[in-house]
Amino acid sequence: MAAPGWPVILTDPRTGVVLRPYRRSDARAWSRCRIANEAWLSVWEPTPPSGSWAALNSPSQFRLIYGELKRVSRAGGAMPFAVCLRTAGSRRERFVGQITLGNIVRRAFCSAYAGYWVDARVAGQGVIPTALALAVDHAFVAGGLHRIEVNIRPENLASRRVVEKLGFREESYHAKYLHIDGAWRDHIGYALTTEDVSAEGGLLARWHRIKGLAPNRA
Numbered sequence: 001m002a003a004p005g006w007p008v009i010l011t012d013p014r015t016g017v018v019l020r021p022y023r024r025s026d027a028r029a030w031s032r033c034r035i036a037n038e039a040w041l042s043v044w045e046p047t048p049p050s051g052s053w054a055a056l057n058s059p060s061q062f063r064l065i066y067g068e069l070k071r072v073s074r075a076g077g078a079m080p081f082a083v084c085l086r087t088a089g090s091r092r093e094r095f096v097g098q099i100t101l102g103n104i105v106r107r108a109f110c111s112a113y114a115g116y117w118v119d120a121r122v123a124g125q126g127v128i129p130t131a132l133a134l135a136v137d138h139a140f141v142a143g144g145l146h147r148i149e150v151n152i153r154p155e156n157l158a159s160r161r162v163v164e165k166l167g168f169r170e171e172s173y174h175a176k177y178l179h180i181d182g183a184w185r186d187h188i189g190y191a192l193t194t195e196d197v198s199a200e201g202g203l204l205a206r207w208h209r210i211k212g213l214a215p216n217r218a
């Protein structure tokens with residue numbers, strides 16, 4: 001049986017942000033991007049098993065991760081999106097990051113956790129807020145989910161700005177919550193439910209209004 005809302009390609013024509021499932025052929029672009037961003041990403045990521053950053057982010061490692069993501073997403077446990085940017089007036093896309101709705105639990109919870117990163121070379125352009133808004137709207141409608149949660153280290157001001165700009169609610173403080181960059185780190189829990197955005201036509205519509213962009217035509 002197909003997982004609700006998966007696979008899918010999500011596009012915001014206003015900004016050129018595209019979310020799509022990973023492809024096996026993403027291995028080299030993913031690896032190059034991850035290796036170029038070691039200092040930028042490693043401080044915010046789960047403590048890896050032993051191994052150098054280059055080895056853990058090689059094209060062959062991508063193919064292992066790809067297989068696992070495919071298995072979990074087909075089973076309905078995650079929606080792992082490659083984040084791409086489409087050049088204006090062209091169909092060309094370049095890979096710039098990742099956003100994942102993970103740990104999807106259904107029944108009475110209907111909730112998922114969102115995690116994300118973007119290439120430092122396109123940071124500060126609103127790529128991840130747009131990607132998160134696209135993913136949340138999709139999860140709430142086609143994905144049948146009710147709640148999306150994001151957990152962020154207090155020190156990660158850039159990531160906190162992403163959820164604060166989108167209007168996520170700050171709900172909780174988790175002491176020693178996740179093992180990140182070599183130690184158990186505290187996290188702030190933010191969340192959003194369908195009720196928070198349904199009257200506004202969704203989270204992307206809210207984000208466009210905040211940025212002063214005209215709404216997408218249906």
Ligand SMILES: CC(C)(COP(=O)(O)OP(=O)(O)OC[C@H]1O[C@@H](n2cnc3c(N)ncnc32)[C@H](O)[C@@H]1OP(=O)(O)O)[C@@H](O)C(=O)NCCC(=O)NCCS
Nearest residue numbers: 040044116117118123124125126127128129152158159161
């Ligand atoms: C957190 C992250 C995903 C934000 O993505 P983004 O697409 O740059 O998001 P935004 O464009 O909304 O920028 C968010 C904040 O980053 C800061 N910022 C702006 N330009 C920046 C730049 N060139 N470089 C670094 N940070 C910048 C600003 O504080 C901005 O907030 P503001 O809009 O109030 O000024 C990105 O910084 C990242 O990938 N960081 C490393 C990995 C990470 O922290 N992942 C999240 C773990 S919870």
